[in-house]
Amino acid sequence: MKVFIAGLSTETNSFSPLPTGLKSFEEGKIHRGTATADPIEFWTSPLHIWKKNSLANNWDVVESLSAHAQPAGLTIRSVYETFRDEILEDLRNAGSVDIILLSLHGAMIADGYDDCEGDLINRCRELCPNAVIGGLLDPHCHLTELMMQAADLLMPYKEYPHVDIPERAEDLFRLAKETALGNITPVMRDFDCRMILALPTPSGPMREFVDSMIAREGKDGILSLSIAHGFPWGDHERTGTRALASVMEMQTRHRKLLLNWERSCMKCGTNCWPKT
Numbered sequence: 001m002k003v004f005i006a007g008l009s010t011e012t013n014s015f016s017p018l019p020t021g022l023k024s025f026e027e028g029k030i031h032r033g034t035a036t037a038d039p040i041e042f043w044t045s046p047l048h049i050w051k052k053n054s055l056a057n058n059w060d061v062v063e064s065l066s067a068h069a070q071p072a073g074l075t076i077r078s079v080y081e082t083f084r085d086e087i088l089e090d091l092r093n094a095g096s097v098d099i100i101l102l103s104l105h106g107a108m109i110a111d112g113y114d115d116c117e118g119d120l121i122n123r124c125r126e127l128c129p130n131a132v133i134g135g136l137l138d139p140h141c142h143l144t145e146l147m148m149q150a151a152d153l154l155m156p157y158k159e160y161p162h163v164d165i166p167e168r169a170e171d172l173f174r175l176a177k178e179t180a181l182g183n184i185t186p187v188m189r190d191f192d193c194r195m196i197l198a199l200p201t202p203s204g205p206m207r208e209f210v211d212s213m214i215a216r217e218g219k220d221g222i223l224s225l226s227i228a229h230g231f232p233w234g235d236h237e238r239t240g241t242r243a244l245a246s247v248m249e250m251q252t253r254h255r256k257l258l259l260n261w262e263r264s265c266m267k268c269g270t271n272c273w274p275k276t
């Protein structure tokens with residue numbers, strides 16, 4: 001197996017007048033195939049985990065760009081296109097790739113690109129139609145149709161504050177591995193919870209809800225359950241909270257299960273609403 005890993009992220013507040021330029025990414029740190037040669041950091045930990053796991057399986061690893069910037073306004077078009085094209089060029093040069101793992105945010109907007117992650121994943125798909133593509137996301141993302149169509153697996157962090165990035169990177173690797181080996185065929189479905197709300201997870205209704213999601217994974221054909229909290233400071237047509245389920249295959253029992261889960265998502269959302 002050959003695994004291709006890369007990371008590109010920022011959280012775009014499209015109402016901010018401060019553009020996100022090259023300097024913003026330089027401050028966050030840019031690695032060109034060398035992120036895993038440096039100590040683990042917040043943004044590079046998924047690449048470290050994916051490389052370590054790939055090598056443990058005696059698989060080949062191709063490490064590409066890792067570029068991340070703190071939240072600000074629209075990313076400058078040429079900056080996004082340059083980073084994207086670097087990743088795609090590395091992917092082209094990598095030859096036949098079995099698994100592509102991308103550490104992303106999900107709310108990155110550039111001038112001319114409302115959905116940078118969807119654009120990047122889709123271009124990877126065009127280059128590698130048969131590869132397993134997995135995207136690690138921040139839950140403050142806009143979960144788009146293009147991302148859902150182009151990726152095999154999307155994995156938002158479950159915790160806010162985001163203390164579970166290593167665990168979710170491990171989950172994504174494990175599911176991508178099982179998919180590449182032909183042991184599972186993931187199907188993703190999302191559901192619009194029709195709310196915009198801060199959803200901290202250390203306590204309260206969301207703590208209980210996240211624990212219940214984790215408890216259901218690995219049973220009844222459920223591969224992964226997540227909540228994309230959404231990012232209201234991004235002026236985007238998909239702004240809002242969405243529930244995301246990955247199941248083994250879409251059977252009648254899964255449709256019923258997802259319907260029940262949708263109801264419990266809505267109930268949790270109601271419970272999370274501040275009491276006045």
Ligand SMILES: [Zn+2]
Pocket residue numbers: 138139140162
């Ligand atoms: Zn976040």
